Amino acid sequence: MSTIDTLSTPAVLIDLDRVEANLKRAQDYADAHGLPLRPHIKTHKLPRFARRQIELGAAGIACQKLGEAEVMADAGLDDILIPYNILGEEKLGRMKALARRIRLRVCADSRTTIEGYARAMRGEPAPLGVLVECDTGMGRCGVQTPEEALALARAIDAAPDLSFDGLMTYPPAGRIDEAAEWLGKAVELLAAAGLPARIVSSGGTPDLWSAHKVSVATEHRPGTYIYLDLSQVKAGVGTVSDCALTVLATVVSRPTPNRAIIDAGSKTLTSDTLGLEGFGLILEAPDARIVSLSEEHGTVLLPDGQADRLKVGDRVRIVPNHACPVSNLFDTVYLVSGTTVVAEEPVAARGKVT
Amino acid sequence: MSTIDTLSTPAVLIDLDRVEANLKRAQDYADAHGLPLRPHIKTHKLPRFARRQIELGAAGIACQKLGEAEVMADAGLDDILIPYNILGEEKLGRMKALARRIRLRVCADSRTTIEGYARAMRGEPAPLGVLVECDTGMGRCGVQTPEEALALARAIDAAPDLSFDGLMTYPPAGRIDEAAEWLGKAVELLAAAGLPARIVSSGGTPDLWSAHKVSVATEHRPGTYIYLDLSQVKAGVGTVSDCALTVLATVVSRPTPNRAIIDAGSKTLTSDTLGLEGFGLILEAPDARIVSLSEEHGTVLLPDGQADRLKVGDRVRIVPNHACPVSNLFDTVYLVSGTTVVAEEPVAARGKVT
Structure with missing residues (x-):
C-alpha cells in the first residue's frame, strides 16, 4: 500500500x-x-x-x-x-x-x-x-x-x-x-x-x-x-468535503510573489467553467485562484503577502469545476482512502467516442 | 481503401x-x-x-x-x-x-x-x-x-x-x-x-x-x-483551407427550424475557445454557429429560413478552435487524402499526463 x-x-x-x-x-x-x-x-x-x-x-x-x-x-x-x-x-x-x-x-x-x-x-x-x-x-x-x-x-x-x-x-x-x-x-x-x-x-x-x-x-x-464537483457544490447538491474526485498536482514554478504554476492544465482540468470563476478549487490554498489554463500549465494567483506559500515542488489537491470530462482525460485513476492508494484503476470506458 | x-x-x-x-x-x-x-x-x-x-x-x-x-x-x-x-x-x-x-x-x-x-x-x-x-x-x-x-x-x-x-x-x-x-x-x-x-x-x-x-x-x-486551427487562422498563420485536422460529426437531432445538434461535444471539440466566438467552424454550413457544447452534444444555430439544411443523419466536417487538445481526446485518428481513408493511426503519445 x-x-x-x-x-x-x-x-x-x-x-x-x-x-x-x-x-x-x-x-x-x-x-x-x-x-x-x-x-x-x-x-x-x-x-x-x-x-x-x-x-x-x-x-x-x-x-x-x-x-x-x-x-x-x-x-x-x-x-x-x-x-x-x-x-x-x-x-x-x-x-x-x-x-x-x-x-x-x-x-x-x-x-x-x-x-x-x-x-x-x-x-x-x-x-x-x-x-x-x-x-x-x-x-x-x-x-x-x-x-x-x-x-x-x-x-x-x-x-x-x-x-x-x-x-x-x-x-x-x-x-x-x-x-x-x-x-x-x-x-x-x-x-x-x-x-x-x-x-x-x-x-x-x-x-x-x-x-x-x-x-x-x-x-x-x-x-x-x-463524485460531485464545484458546479454541483454551487447547485447545493453537496459540499466541497463531499467531492470524491480531486486532481493531485505539483507546483512547478513560482515566478513572482503572486503567481504559482501547477502541472494541471486543460489536459487535466479541462476548460469547462460551467459558469464558475476560475478552473477549480485548490484545497490547500482556497484563497488562491486558478485564473487560466494552457494545456500543461495552470496559472494560480495568490493574494499579496503569500510569497512563501505554494513553493516549487509542493503538491496540492484540486476540486475541478466539472468532474466528468476529467475522468475522460485519464487512462487510469487512483482509488484512495484518505491518503492511502488502494488501487490504480483503468478508466475502462474512457475515450469511447462512438 | x-x-x-x-x-x-x-x-x-x-x-x-x-x-x-x-x-x-x-x-x-x-x-x-x-x-x-x-x-x-x-x-x-x-x-x-x-x-x-x-x-x-x-x-x-x-x-x-x-x-x-x-x-x-x-x-x-x-x-x-x-x-x-x-x-x-x-x-x-x-x-x-x-x-x-x-x-x-x-x-x-x-x-x-x-x-x-x-x-x-x-x-x-x-x-x-x-x-x-x-x-x-x-x-x-x-x-x-x-x-x-x-x-x-x-x-x-x-x-x-x-x-x-x-x-x-x-x-x-x-x-x-x-x-x-x-x-x-x-x-x-x-x-x-x-x-x-x-x-x-x-x-x-x-x-x-x-x-x-x-x-x-x-x-x-x-x-x-x-494542423493549424481557427485560432491560427485568426492569427493569420494560414487559411481555413490549410487546416489539416477536422472533426467529422453527424447531425443527430433537428429539434427546431434553427437548431441542429451534432454528436461532437466537449469530449470531442473541447471547451477551448481561445478567445473565439463559438466552438468551431462547420465547413458545410459556415453561416451556422456552434453556440454551446455539452459532453456529447454540440448545439448549432442556423440562420432563419434554413430548416431544410443539416438534416438528421447529415455528416459535417468541423475545423476546431484549437487542434492540440482534440488530438489528446482520441485514441486513433484517420489519415485521409481528400475523402479517402489512408490509415487509422493510434495517437501514440495521447494521454501522457506525466
Whole structure:
C-alpha cells in the first residue's frame, strides 16, 4: 500500500469513502421516494462503480455512447439505457448486437432515427425498447411538444421490431417544475391515445434532491452525484468535503510573489467553467485562484503577502469545476482512502467516442 | 481503401496533403532564414509526423511531458527538448533513463528544479543540458529578469553533471519584439559572465512567420503549424483551407427550424475557445454557429429560413478552435487524402499526463 505522496502528477484521485457515501445518500433518497435510480456512468466510466451502483439498488445504468455500453455489458451490467439518437450503419449494427446480449433501451427524437432502429432490428427475436426524447426546457435534443412525442410514439409502435417504452428527458438545472408539467401533459396524451408511457426517465444531479417532484417520472438518471464537483457544490447538491474526485498536482514554478504554476492544465482540468470563476478549487490554498489554463500549465494567483506559500515542488489537491470530462482525460485513476492508494484503476470506458 | 463516409462519428480526420504542405512551408521559411525548427509534438502526438518533421529538416523535437518524450524516443526520435520543469523522484528517474538513450535537454526556472536535476544526474557519464526558462511576457513560467537567468545559469554551471546550454521561452502571440529585446539582454549578460547561451529556443505558431525577427534565437518550436486551427487562422498563420485536422460529426437531432445538434461535444471539440466566438467552424454550413457544447452534444444555430439544411443523419466536417487538445481526446485518428481513408493511426503519445 502506497500513499498519494508517491504518485507522479498530475493524477486523479478518487476517494472511495466519499464515493460510497455519495452513492448511498442518493440511493437512500431514491428508496425513500420510491423512485428508481438509473445512474449515468459518464462521470466515472468505471465498471466497478457501475456494479456498486447496482448492488446498492440502482435499477440499471445509462451510457451516452454505444462504446461505453459495450464496456459495461462486458463487465456484467445487463440493463442499459442509451439516452441518445443512434445513427449510422456501423453503430446500428453494434446496437443490434448489444440488444441480443442485454436489456438495452435507446432513444429517438426524429423519424430518421426511428427508421434506422426499425431497419437494424428487422427480424430480431425480441423488440428493441425505444423512448422518445423530450425537450422540457434544455434547448438541446428532444421533441418540442407532447403532440410531437405522441407522433413519434406512434411511429415506434408501428415498427414491428420496436417497442414504444416511454419518454426520456434531461431537464435544465433548477427548472424541474417545467419539466414535470411538460411530461405530465405528454403522459396524459399518450395514455389517451392507447400508448402508455411505461417509462418516464428524467435526469441530472443538480436537482437530484427534488427529483421526486417529477411525479410522473419512473426513474431518475443522475451522473455527477457519485463524485460531485464545484458546479454541483454551487447547485447545493453537496459540499466541497463531499467531492470524491480531486486532481493531485505539483507546483512547478513560482515566478513572482503572486503567481504559482501547477502541472494541471486543460489536459487535466479541462476548460469547462460551467459558469464558475476560475478552473477549480485548490484545497490547500482556497484563497488562491486558478485564473487560466494552457494545456500543461495552470496559472494560480495568490493574494499579496503569500510569497512563501505554494513553493516549487509542493503538491496540492484540486476540486475541478466539472468532474466528468476529467475522468475522460485519464487512462487510469487512483482509488484512495484518505491518503492511502488502494488501487490504480483503468478508466475502462474512457475515450469511447462512438 | 475506404472513404470517410464509412467512419462512425465523431472521428478526427487528418488531411495528409495539408500536413505535408504545412510542414514544408514552415521548413522552407526556416531554411530561408537559417533558423532551425524544433517542432513541438503536442499538436499531433504521432511518431510518424515527428519523423516526417525530422526528414524535412527539423533539428529535433520538443515534448511537453516525459511520457511523450518516451514514446517518441521509442519511435526513434533521438533529439528531444522538454521545455518544462521536471519535478518529483519518479519523473527524475525516468528523465535520467531517457538521457542515457537520446540527446535530451530539459528546462528550469528555479533552484529547486535545478537541484533535482543535479541530484538525479549525479555520476552519470554525460552531463544533462539544461536551459533556463524565461518569461518574456507570457506571464506563465520563467525567470522574470535577465539577471535571474544569469543566476540560474550559474547554478546549473556549478552542478558537475549538468551543462548550462542556454535559454528557452514561449513568447506571447503578437509580442515577439518584446521577447527579442528580453532575450537579447539576457544573451549579452550571459556572454559577459562567461556563460554563453549556445541555445536560445523560442516558440509558438501564431508568430511563426516572424520568428526570424528574434535574431538571437537559435531555434524555433512551432507546434500547431502542422494542423493549424481557427485560432491560427485568426492569427493569420494560414487559411481555413490549410487546416489539416477536422472533426467529422453527424447531425443527430433537428429539434427546431434553427437548431441542429451534432454528436461532437466537449469530449470531442473541447471547451477551448481561445478567445473565439463559438466552438468551431462547420465547413458545410459556415453561416451556422456552434453556440454551446455539452459532453456529447454540440448545439448549432442556423440562420432563419434554413430548416431544410443539416438534416438528421447529415455528416459535417468541423475545423476546431484549437487542434492540440482534440488530438489528446482520441485514441486513433484517420489519415485521409481528400475523402479517402489512408490509415487509422493510434495517437501514440495521447494521454501522457506525466
